[in-house]
Amino acid sequence: MPHRPRYHLGINCGFAINRFPEPEVWMPLVRERFGLDCVQFVADLLNPLWPRAILQDQVRTILDLGDRLGVRVQSTFTSAFTRINHLMHPDPSQRGMWLDWFKTFATLSANLGAECMGSHFGIMSVRDWEDPHRRRQRVDDAVAAWQEIARHGREAGLRYLIFEPMSCPRENGWTIEESQELLDRVNQKAAIPMHICLDLGHAPHPDQRDPYEWLERLGPVSPVIHLQQTEAGHSRHWPFTPTYNQAGIIRAERVLSILDRCGLEDVWLYLEISHRERWPDDTQVADDLAASAAWWREALRKHEGPQ
Numbered sequence: 001m002p003h004r005p006r007y008h009l010g011i012n013c014g015f016a017i018n019r020f021p022e023p024e025v026w027m028p029l030v031r032e033r034f035g036l037d038c039v040q041f042v043a044d045l046l047n048p049l050w051p052r053a054i055l056q057d058q059v060r061t062i063l064d065l066g067d068r069l070g071v072r073v074q075s076t077f078t079s080a081f082t083r084i085n086h087l088m089h090p091d092p093s094q095r096g097m098w099l100d101w102f103k104t105f106a107t108l109s110a111n112l113g114a115e116c117m118g119s120h121f122g123i124m125s126v127r128d129w130e131d132p133h134r135r136r137q138r139v140d141d142a143v144a145a146w147q148e149i150a151r152h153g154r155e156a157g158l159r160y161l162i163f164e165p166m167s168c169p170r171e172n173g174w175t176i177e178e179s180q181e182l183l184d185r186v187n188q189k190a191a192i193p194m195h196i197c198l199d200l201g202h203a204p205h206p207d208q209r210d211p212y213e214w215l216e217r218l219g220p221v222s223p224v225i226h227l228q229q230t231e232a233g234h235s236r237h238w239p240f241t242p243t244y245n246q247a248g249i250i251r252a253e254r255v256l257s258i259l260d261r262c263g264l265e266d267v268w269l270y271l272e273i274s275h276r277e278r279w280p281d282d283t284q285v286a287d288d289l290a291a292s293a294a295w296w297r298e299a300l301r302k303h304e305g306p307q
Contacts, residue, residue: 005264007256007304009296010038012226012272014079015285017044023062031069033286034293038072040224040270041112042079048104059111066113074268075162075224076109077197078119087142088122088172090134099145103152110157116224117153118162118197121146121172121182129170139172139182146186146194154191161190162197162224165214167204167235175205176217183221199226199272200250201235209233212254219262225255226272227296237274239288240295252299269296 011034016026026045030036046058066072078086086098102119109117122142128134150161163182165173173179179196186194196218203211209232215222229238229248238244240252259267271292275281 003263004260004304005262005267007259007300008038008074008266008268009293009300010036010040010074010268010270011289011293012040012077012079012270013042013045014272014274015289017042017080018277019282019285021045023058023065027062027065027069027071029286029289031071033290035290035297036293037070038074038268040075040077040268041073041109041114042077042082043105044079044081046108047082048101048108055108059108062112073109073112073114075116075118075270076105076112076114077117077162077164080274083120083123085123085125086119087145088124088128088138090125090128090138095141095145099148102145102149106149106153106158107156110153115159116162116195117158118164118224120166121163123166123172124170126170142172143182143185147189147191150186150190150192150194158192160192160223161186161194163194164197164199164226165202165218167202173202176208176214179218180221195224196222197224197226198222199228199235200255201226201228201230201237203233204235211250212258215255215258219259220264222262223264223266224268224270225259227269227292228272228274229292237272239273240271240292241288245295252296253303256299256303271296 011030020026030039087095089095106117124138128138165179168174183194198218200211203209203214229240229244229250230236232249238248275285
């Protein structure tokens with residue numbers, strides 16, 4: 001039986017967008033309120049398009065605070081505001097711009113101390129998706145682009161890239177087989193490997209609604225996991241609180257038992273919980289995230305047993 005991986009519990013920084021944009025606010029929340037020591041930083045908090053002076057200043061601030069508080073940026077990812085076409089945009093000039101954007105994001109990620117950077121694979125327009133020739137071309141373009149990003153990422157100091165299977169066909173990776181195929185194609189000529197960032201709520205295909213099937217089959221290539229509580233057939237991004245745990249289908253022990261068998265050295269478990277910008281949801285963010293982190297910490301403690 002494969003050895004049990006080292007589990008690391010952290011949080012995706014999407015919770016901070018427009019609520020806690022200041023590093024001096026979100027980072028103490030992560031360490032002191034949530035009790036976590038690693039984050040998946042998001043581009044919506046520090047966009048690579050911003051002036052270099054701003055980027056450099058924010059990187060210094062984040063690194064200094066991280067050293068002081070004991071919080072590490074392990075990975076980076078795109079987020080709510082950057083869930084756009086990217087490397088599959090129908091306009092070639094905009095695809096080229098996004099290729100340059102990801103290269104800059106790779107450098108920024110390495111400067112933050114991250115070992116990997118990720119996003120969705122690319123999102124097609126409806127017109128491109130509905131035309132078989134253009135659909136194939138967009139996939140080919142994105143595969144080549146990710147391979148170029150991998151070359152740049154290696155030079156910047158990243159160890160690997162990650163992509164997240166999404167929730168409808170034109171956003172790519174909506175079946176297990178398609179996700180594996182995209183991964184295999186990039187890795188045929190990748191300077192650093194691409195892996196999967198598996199979201200427990202992204203099981204969209206009508207024949208593959210079970211998130212545990214995704215975990216069984218893609219877990220061995222998924223060192224990064226997005227954690228959310230959810231109903232079957234949905235991606236709710238609920239917190240792990242008593243009410244939602246009763247309604248949801250995600251059980252920590254089952255998730256961890258599957259990951260135990262995947263043969264990975266390290267697994268990074270990131271809470272990715274969304275609250276609408278409305279009252280009273282917006283007032284409950286910190287409490288819900290603190291409760292979710294505590295729930296997963298206790299689950300990991302029970303799973304790993306006496307030390």
